[in-house]
Amino acid sequence: MTKILELKGITVKFPGVVALNKLDMDIHEGEVHVLIGENGAGKSSLIKVLCGIYFPDEGSMLIQGKPYMPQAPIDAINAGIRVVHQEFNLLPYLSIAENIFFEKLPRKSGFVDFKKLYSDTDKLLKMVGLNASARTKVEMLGVAQMQLVEIAKALSTDSKILLLDEPTATLTDKDIELLFATIRRLKKSGITIIYISHRLKELFEIGDRITVLKNGEKVGDRLITEVDIPGLVQMMVGKSMHEEFQFRDNVKLGEEVLRVENLKRRESKYYNSFSVKAGEIVGIAGLVGSGRTENMRAIFGADRKESGEIYLHGEKIKIKSPQDAVKQGISLITEDRKSQGLVLDMPCSLNMTLTDPKKISTRGFINRQQERDVAEKLVKDLEVKTPSINQLVRNFSGGNQQKVVIAKWLFCGGKVFIFDEPTRGIDVGAKYEIYNLMWELAESGKGLVMISSDMPELLGLCHRILVFSDGEIVGEVQRKDFDQEKILHLAFKNYVEDKQ
Amino acid sequence: MNIKKIVHLLLQEAGIGVALLVCCIFFTCATEHFASMSNFTNILTQISINTVIAAGMTFVILLGGIDLSVGSVLALCTIVSGLILTRESFSSWQAIILSILASLVAGGICGLFNGVVSTKWKIHSFIVTLGMLNIARGAALLISDSRTYFNFPDSFIDFGALTFVGIPVIFIIAILFIIIGTIILKYTVFGRMIYAIGNNDEAVRLSGHNTNFYKVAAFVICGGSIGVAAIMYMLRLSISSPISGVGFELNAIAAVVIGGTSMSGGKGSLLGTFLGAAIIGVLNNGLLLVGLGDFARQIITGLIIVLAVILDTYRNKLSKKLESI
Numbered sequence: 001m002t003k004i005l006e007l008k009g010i011t012v013k014f015p016g017v018v019a020l021n022k023l024d025m026d027i028h029e030g031e032v033h034v035l036i037g038e039n040g041a042g043k044s045s046l047i048k049v050l051c052g053i054y055f056p057d058e059g060s061m062l063i064q065g066k067p068y069m070p071q072a073p074i075d076a077i078n079a080g081i082r083v084v085h086q087e088f089n090l091l092p093y094l095s096i097a098e099n100i101f102f103e104k105l106p107r108k109s110g111f112v113d114f115k116k117l118y119s120d121t122d123k124l125l126k127m128v129g130l131n132a133s134a135r136t137k138v139e140m141l142g143v144a145q146m147q148l149v150e151i152a153k154a155l156s157t158d159s160k161i162l163l164l165d166e167p168t169a170t171l172t173d174k175d176i177e178l179l180f181a182t183i184r185r186l187k188k189s190g191i192t193i194i195y196i197s198h199r200l201k202e203l204f205e206i207g208d209r210i211t212v213l214k215n216g217e218k219v220g221d222r223l224i225t226e227v228d229i230p231g232l233v234q235m236m237v238g239k240s241m242h243e244e245f246q247f248r249d250n251v252k253l254g255e256e257v258l259r260v261e262n263l264k265r266r267e268s269k270y271y272n273s274f275s276v277k278a279g280e281i282v283g284i285a286g287l288v289g290s291g292r293t294e295n296m297r298a299i300f301g302a303d304r305k306e307s308g309e310i311y312l313h314g315e316k317i318k319i320k321s322p323q324d325a326v327k328q329g330i331s332l333i334t335e336d337r338k339s340q341g342l343v344l345d346m347p348c349s350l351n352m353t354l355t356d357p358k359k360i361s362t363r364g365f366i367n368r369q370q371e372r373d374v375a376e377k378l379v380k381d382l383e384v385k386t387p388s389i390n391q392l393v394r395n396f397s398g399g400n401q402q403k404v405v406i407a408k409w410l411f412c413g414g415k416v417f418i419f420d421e422p423t424r425g426i427d428v429g430a431k432y433e434i435y436n437l438m439w440e441l442a443e444s445g446k447g448l449v450m451i452s453s454d455m456p457e458l459l460g461l462c463h464r465i466l467v468f469s470d471g472e473i474v475g476e477v478q479r480k481d482f483d484q485e486k487i488l489h490l491a492f493k494n495y496v497e498d499k500q
Numbered sequence: 501m502n503i504k505k506i507v508h509l510l511l512q513e514a515g516i517g518v519a520l521l522v523c524c525i526f527f528t529c530a531t532e533h534f535a536s537m538s539n540f541t542n543i544l545t546q547i548s549i550n551t552v553i554a555a556g557m558t559f560v561i562l563l564g565g566i567d568l569s570v571g572s573v574l575a576l577c578t579i580v581s582g583l584i585l586t587r588e589s590f591s592s593w594q595a596i597i598l599s600i601l602a603s604l605v606a607g608g609i610c611g612l613f614n615g616v617v618s619t620k621w622k623i624h625s626f627i628v629t630l631g632m633l634n635i636a637r638g639a640a641l642l643i644s645d646s647r648t649y650f651n652f653p654d655s656f657i658d659f660g661a662l663t664f665v666g667i668p669v670i671f672i673i674a675i676l677f678i679i680i681g682t683i684i685l686k687y688t689v690f691g692r693m694i695y696a697i698g699n700n701d702e703a704v705r706l707s708g709h710n711t712n713f714y715k716v717a718a719f720v721i722c723g724g725s726i727g728v729a730a731i732m733y734m735l736r737l738s739i740s741s742p743i744s745g746v747g748f749e750l751n752a753i754a755a756v757v758i759g760g761t762s763m764s765g766g767k768g769s770l771l772g773t774f775l776g777a778a779i780i781g782v783l784n785n786g787l788l789l790v791g792l793g794d795f796a797r798q799i800i801t802g803l804i805i806v807l808a809v810i811l812d813t814y815r816n817k818l819s820k821k822l823e824s825i
Binding site for chain 2: 300302321322323325326327332334339340341342343344345346350354355356357358361364365366408412
């Protein structure tokens with residue numbers, strides 16, 4: 001086997017984070033090379049390095065023995081590397097042919113050469129096994145067919161290496177078979193494929209070799225015939241983490257605050273139930289896209305739920321909109337603070353009082369003095385670093401912005417706080433301050449839920465952890481049984497089993 | 501530090517005021533009649549109606565919407581209220597009060613329609629109000645059978661002709677409108693919500709507010725202000741006509757934009773809108789006195805609108821730069 005792509009000591013650093021650490025990797029010509037790892041293991045960074053979006057801080061790459069160091073996506077395309085992203089990048093109202101050759105339409109004396117365009121497209125469609133006319137508008141296609149168009153588009157530039165990022169995430173079992181048939185056909189014609197997926201089971205069907213990443217480092221590479229699922233999970237978890245959090249067990253758990261029964265969303269077939277006690281922090285683990293965020297949003301009324309009951313302090317409540325949820329005392333600290341949590345171009349004080357402006361007003365008029373007092377107290381309590389409460393939140397750092405979001409929910413005085421990735425993109429110092437805030441909330445008898453992709457954070461902070469897998473709560477792990485490997489096993493559960 | 505603050509304030513708040521002042525000084529020097537009391541009264545009369553419509557429009561634009569139907573709705577309001585005003589069965593005072601109420605209600609209902617349809621079905625207000633532009637005009641023509649109403653009660657006409665030290669009564673109405681609107685926008689929870697939603701709709705929704713309520717309310721306010729503007733139109737011209745108000749939407753939008761309100765919402769003020777309307781009025785009047793014809797004036801007004809928006813982007817950049825120093 002000849003090596004088509006070699007990575008030597010690739011390192012990518014961001015302020016405070018090493019995304020890839022001295023990564024060595026070999027890809028053989030004509031193989032399907034599988035790449036797996038937990039959330040944040042470095043898969044996305046690796047893709048971005050390969051297709052010229054990130055420039056590595058250290059290391060070198062070789063393509064067929066020649067040095068390769070893309071400065072921009074176009075360099076990657078010229079070198080024969082193309083990515084098929086999880087999210088499609090197609091123009092729905094144009095034909096298949098126009099989509100495939102969008103960047104480089106064949107021309108004849110200034111006009112588009114449609115004859116050549118369609119015949120070239122037909123050749124590519126045959127290659128990927130898509131049975132459709134080149135003239136068909138993309139909006140008429142199903143998801144699986146669109147994916148094949150994406151692959152055809154990637155092949156249109158004489159690609160040698162194809163990166164498929166989570167190609168089966170949105171496909172049904174039947175479509176997956178279709179995709180695999182295409183992959184096998186491409187393999188036969190000499191194209192090398194790098195395949196990234198969460199779905200462990202299918203890797204054994206399609207992969208030749210596998211590389212496992214963890215914390216930006218390679219844990220190992222094996223032939224697919226040498227490994228099994230438990231072995232892979234073990235590799236992804238690696239050695240046990242040292243305990244860096246001091247769990248506080250001085251909190252007496254009180255009565256049940258929130259109970260969710262048989263919550264079902266339209267997009268999922270599963271019914272989920274769970275409850276939270278006063279003073280408790282319930283962690284929610286699971287892969288990105290496993291329904292963690294979606295279920296919490298449905299509870300909060302931000303998205304529709306199909307059915308399910310919500311009880312607060314044992315009393316059944318109706319939540320049809322965030323308005324209802326806030327009125328009942330449920331707070332949701334959203335995943336994306338910039339687009340969902342804050343009004344960026346408005347002052348800190350306004351954001352902090354946004355959940356209940358009536359509290360700082362009399363007969364509809366805002367009481368500026370009261371507002372200032374409230375905001376200044378919150379700034380002091382939460383140690384928000386700002387010269388003035390009139391500062392626009394846009395100018396704040398990530399950690400301080402997150403504190404403003406938490407402040408606005410403290411201001412309206414909820415009973416249940418749902419945190420969705422509260423420490424994502426925040427520096428270490430601010431992280432610990434936010435953990436402390438969460439502890440204080442728990443100590444004051446609130447019920448807390450925390451979604452996180454950061455496993456050490458969940459293990460360090462929570463009383464118990466619920467694990468989501470493909471939209472279902474597949475397990476609940478108590479603190480005394482905390483074990484990263486066990487949780488990860490659960491997280492992969494519904495992706496591993498046959499979905500009959 | 502202090503100088504920086506002053507420059508910043510000038511750029512941010514008073515930029516349009518300075519432009520207005522420059523226009524006035526220019527026309528005072530260039531013509532002999534511009535700076536006279538009678539011309540002053542004239543200008544104030546001319547800008548009053550646009551000021552009120554543009555004020556209503558500002559609420560809608562602050563939420564990232566637009567209302568193209570204001571001109572047609574104004575015609576409908578004048579017809580509905582003119583119909584009552586010319587009824588002989590009412591005493592003149594009854595007729596006046598009823599006609600004012602009718603105008604406000606007609607405008608409000610049109611606004612309610614615009615607001616409810618655009619939020620309920622998530623259709624861009626550009627389309628919905630384009631529909632309303634035709635609906636209201638058609639309704640006005642249908643109700644009036646394309647006739648113009650006049651012969652309003654004497655007390656109504658006399659009131660419209662009142663001036664206080666050269667300030668016409670309809671201008672006083674317009675200024676009151678701006679002041680009340682400013683108080684609402686700056687000092688109430690409602691106003692704060694308008695700005696916050698204009699900036700980030702989703703964040704406000706997820707903070708537990710019914711954002712649709714505010715969007716509909718903004719359209720109803722806009723409709724109500726057209727109702728007021730329709731009465732002012734009748735006070736000024738003593739007629740109500742189904743073909744009145746053609747093109748008013750463009751003047752109103754121009755005033756809002758020149759006044760520094762962002763078309764994508766969340767930023768702007770009624771004071772700016774008032775100054776915007778004043779600049780348009782002063783230009784129209786001054787250019788006429790300088791001796792330019794209708795067509796040339798239209799070209800210049802158009803150029804000024806574009807120039808104002810270009811200057812606005814520079815102004816923002818500059819004030820941001822100053823802020824970061």
